[in-house]
Amino acid sequence: xxxxxxxxxxxxxxxxxxxxxxxxxxxxxxxxxxxxxxxxxxxxxxxxxxxxxxxxxxxxxxxxxxxxxxxxxxxxxxxxxxxxxxxxxxxxxxxxxxxxxxxxxxxxxxxxxxxxxxxxxxxxxxxxxxxxxxxxxxxxxxxxxxxxxxxxxxxxxxxxxxxxxxxxxxxxx
Numbered sequence: 001x002x003x004x005x006x007x008x009x010x011x012x013x014x015x016x017x018x019x020x021x022x023x024x025x026x027x028x029x030x031x032x033x034x035x036x037x038x039x040x041x042x043x044x045x046x047x048x049x050x051x052x053x054x055x056x057x058x059x060x061x062x063x064x065x066x067x068x069x070x071x072x073x074x075x076x077x078x079x080x081x082x083x084x085x086x087x088x089x090x091x092x093x094x095x096x097x098x099x100x101x102x103x104x105x106x107x108x109x110x111x112x113x114x115x116x117x118x119x120x121x122x123x124x125x126x127x128x129x130x131x132x133x134x135x136x137x138x139x140x141x142x143x144x145x146x147x148x149x150x151x152x153x154x155x156x157x158x159x160x161x162x163x164x165x166x167x168x169x170x171x172x173x
Contacts, residue, residue: 093172095138149167
């Protein structure tokens with residue numbers, strides 16, 4: 001074993017292990033930098049591209065936020081206290097015939113569960129309470145906001161209470 005602390009044993013071609021490891025690490029970093037330059041161009045160019053893409057993305061986001069999601073690129077109308085009015089909440093729609101309608105979401109879900117279980121006696125009992133019923137064709141209603149993809153809230157003109165119906169029961173064209 002070579003004593004690296006003794007200068008007489010030092011051979012310039014034979015480096016101590018820590019120096020060899022240091023040189024290996026430097027060569028590895030140089031290779032990685034060359035590959036990075038080959039793949040991404042110069043480092044300054046990469047950062048400029050990154051910032052350009054970031055600025056364009058922010059500009060598009062701000063533009064889409066300001067233009068709103070209304071057809072024709074118009075922002076939603078502002079109501080009292082700056083709250084945006086949802087257009088679908090102000091639509092006068094027509095009900096289709098033969099769909100379930102319930103006084104609240106809990107009763108609507110319960111009736112749907114009974115129908116899914118084909119427990120028609122339980123559905124009849126719910127209908128007998130007067131809080132659940134079937135829709136009639138041509139009835140004008142205002143469509144409320146919320147309810148998700150499968151159901152929606154509706155209310156009769158002049159009334160303040162909402163009822164729940166399947167989304168297919170409401171025709172807003």
